[in-house]
Amino acid sequence: MYLQATTMYVWSPCGQTPVVRVDPGRKKAGFYGTLNLHTGEEIVTRSEVFNAQVSAQHLQQVLDAFPDRPILFFWDRAPWHHGEPIRQLLTANPRLEIIEFPVAAPELNPQENVWKQTRRAVSHNHLIPKLPELADAFERHLKSNTFESSFLDRYGYNIVCPLLN
Numbered sequence: 001m002y003l004q005a006t007t008m009y010v011w012s013p014c015g016q017t018p019v020v021r022v023d024p025g026r027k028k029a030g031f032y033g034t035l036n037l038h039t040g041e042e043i044v045t046r047s048e049v050f051n052a053q054v055s056a057q058h059l060q061q062v063l064d065a066f067p068d069r070p071i072l073f074f075w076d077r078a079p080w081h082h083g084e085p086i087r088q089l090l091t092a093n094p095r096l097e098i099i100e101f102p103v104a105a106p107e108l109n110p111q112e113n114v115w116k117q118t119r120r121a122v123s124h125n126h127l128i129p130k131l132p133e134l135a136d137a138f139e140r141h142l143k144s145n146t147f148e149s150s151f152l153d154r155y156g157y158n159i160v161c162p163l164l165n
Helices: 052-065 084-092 110-123 131-144 157-164
Strands: 030-035 042-047 071-075 096-100
Touching: 030 052, 030 110, 030 131, 042 052, 042 131, 052 071, 052 084, 052 096, 084 096, 110 131
Parallel strands: 071 096
Antiparallel strands: 030 042
């Protein structure tokens, strides 16, 4: 996320072009997010960098949130989702299994819808003048809302899993 406001639908009086602030800076705030497909709750890690070490820290946060359960984790093929810290974490935590989405298929990833909804609610058309305040608002929205996903229904989980119990 950048301080630069991205625009989308906006109302303004006829004949008056809305003013959108432009920030020439290149500072950014980044987030790792994991959507719990059962509850719609989001686990969030804020970071200025994206690398295997921070990815492993986020995975550990997910493991800590569900200490006694096996976890099937879906994620994209970002380069920072690979590396020695990830391999070590997976070796130490056999209850965590990762499945990667196909290349260039963001429409399959339910987390992409979370980012879209949060950008729409927080960072599109915003008037927040400082990046830390905008990032705080973005993180608050992620943590205080639930996000629906049809992922489990679409792939038969809710039909098959009750039969296995």
